[in-house]
Amino acid sequence: MSATATSQHDVLALAVRAREASHGLALATRATKDAALVAMADALLARAAEILAANAEDVARAEAGGTPSNIIDRLRLTDARLADMAEGVRGVAGLADPVGEVVRGSTLANGLELRQVRVPFGVVGMIYEARPNVTADAAGICLKSGNAVLLRGSSSAASSNAAIVAVLRDAVATAGVDPEVIQLVPADSHDTVKALMRARGYVDVLIPRGGAGLISSVVEESTVPVIETGVGNCHVYVDAAADLDKAVAIVLNAKTQRTSVCNAAESLLVHADIADLFVPRIVAALQQAGVRIHGDEVFAAQDGVEPATDEDYATEYLALEISARVVASVDEAIAHIRRFSSHHTEAIVTEDQRAARLFTAAVDSAAVLVNASTRFTDGGEFGFGAEIGISTQKLHARGPMGLPEMTSTKYIVTGDGHVR
């Protein structure tokens, strides 16, 4: 923390340095980029002591400030977590280079050769909260996709992030990549977030990662194009034609396997035709797993179920808590989802092909699953190898974002003196 806070001018200066360096990175071969990624992974391990010492400062500051223990847990780095971080970056070296991929191509009637080719965005801004591992993840993904990156982490992780960025910058330099492609934006004041949001022309895309408040404020205020990530009020709809064993397993997994993540289920819809059989069974199973249930009249008739309000249906609990409701039809389930969903992930459990087809066509979310847990909406599960976030918006990228989603395209058109 410095005495004088970082100004907008300072942030733009970082962006200008990132832009300058991005020109070289955009032309770097995959071999160069992979060597830099391996050097980054090696350096995270070789200089672990330095990073852990910096992290200990952050943790001590958080403890002194009375930060809740679950937040401190997310902030804390260990040898094991550093090793995971390094493996994540090393893994990106093994992935295909999206830059230069020909998305489409043809020869036009007049002989012009047309190719649409993936190219880096240029300069990416990341704005994120607590976890310092995002610093290394984002740096690795941006480097492989040919983008310079401005990293604006949380002030609570300022020392950790500074140490990680110092290590990564040194590492890429040993591989012949300009270290200015990785920039740490000081977290000494909220003004640096504002500066990023106003850096149109300097920053090509902003990706906020964190809580709903952070994301909505960036989306509302930024003049830089934003990719919206993460908020997930995800539904599981158990259809009249569901296999109830599969339904119980999917609902439990979607709600309880990990509660703090955006692809966890937050709301359960059950077709009226099976409510008599299924409601008592799923209530018992959820309660046994420690889940608090907010239900409609049918659910609330069960012991221990609290009555649900519209606010419950709209809530992303991120906890052992779920809203639940009986619906008269697939159409009513779809209408409920239209009203309350955050358009992240919804699942239907059914053995009826017609119901599955209608649900997947009509539900307008980033991912729609049939007979599978909402927890599968994830770059790792989808086989992308790396994930920068899960987009819940419709422009550019929707759903888990891997390396190709971190690129734009351009058309390269080759002629031989062609004129119109």
Added chain:
Amino acid sequence: MSATATSQHDVLALAVRAREASHGLALATRATKDAALVAMADALLARAAEILAANAEDVARAEAGGTPSNIIDRLRLTDARLADMAEGVRGVAGLADPVGEVVRGSTLANGLELRQVRVPFGVVGMIYEARPNVTADAAGICLKSGNAVLLRGSSSAASSNAAIVAVLRDAVATAGVDPEVIQLVPADSHDTVKALMRARGYVDVLIPRGGAGLISSVVEESTVPVIETGVGNCHVYVDAAADLDKAVAIVLNAKTQRTSVCNAAESLLVHADIADLFVPRIVAALQQAGVRIHGDEVFAAQDGVEPATDEDYATEYLALEISARVVASVDEAIAHIRRFSSHHTEAIVTEDQRAARLFTAAVDSAAVLVNASTRFTDGGEFGFGAEIGISTQKLHARGPMGLPEMTSTKYIVTGDGHVR
């Protein structure tokens, strides 16, 4: 023009009606959508008298208000222009339906079947100026791509647009499509533009088409995601290894074939090694074609060439006017383009493979052409069949936007009781 201007509430009400209707359109088959498009084209011809009468009102108002004749020409409809408009809409019926296209698909290790499928955005807002043909074009493209559309044209074309929208709504209804998918947003006040820009959650994407002022104000002020279109400060770079005959033909075509369009050339860069030979030749050719030249010292040494300022290099003339400069190398040409380009289209004229490769890799524009006129950056020329605009931004779509660019995607994941 109404006595009380349309309020934000009114615009949101239109968006809500569009959203409701969009659900059905998203599920409509290609056959239904094509029937609606053919009905739209037929109706534009069958009800030509009505549309022309409304247009005559707009033209009379513009003339009475002293509007310049070139603007009135853009506003004026004729039987021939209406026929073109109808043919444009009919042509969209012949194009492939982007909705449902599987962009990628695989079966994961655990047996989950993954498909990424094109889906409509939902509700598209178009904000555009003078030409009433955009009304029919945009309605046709949005309908085929499964999107409801809010059309906010210019107040100068209010009567024409109202007549065209009335005809199109009637036509789609005859084909079984809810006419609420096409909405005219009143142009009685700038507040309706503001309302569209603030309609986040109601409108999925805004596409402004028109002058630089309109586009930049929408980009700066909108909280709805925007696709930026159109401004083109396009360069032609004539390399040391250029075929000078091709170079003259390309520069003349790019500058003079049509001057009012975004893909016309606005700036000429010439390699120093050929300046002695090429500069006098191209100056003579441009001057013979009536082009005013703003040049650096080398160009300004020729008769009739005015000295260029940085402002000239940054100007999109959209007229028989060009800036011109000699550069020492391909790298200097690239650096000049980085500084002044609007990232729309740049061309290199060269027979040197190395120079072409460097230029196409390093120039970060929507389209980069080799030995071809900048005028080819166009959806029609690229074979897209229809074009909603030319994106000059990096998110989502870049370059000419056809039907696929008017869609988002979603993941459909099918399992058999899969849990993590």
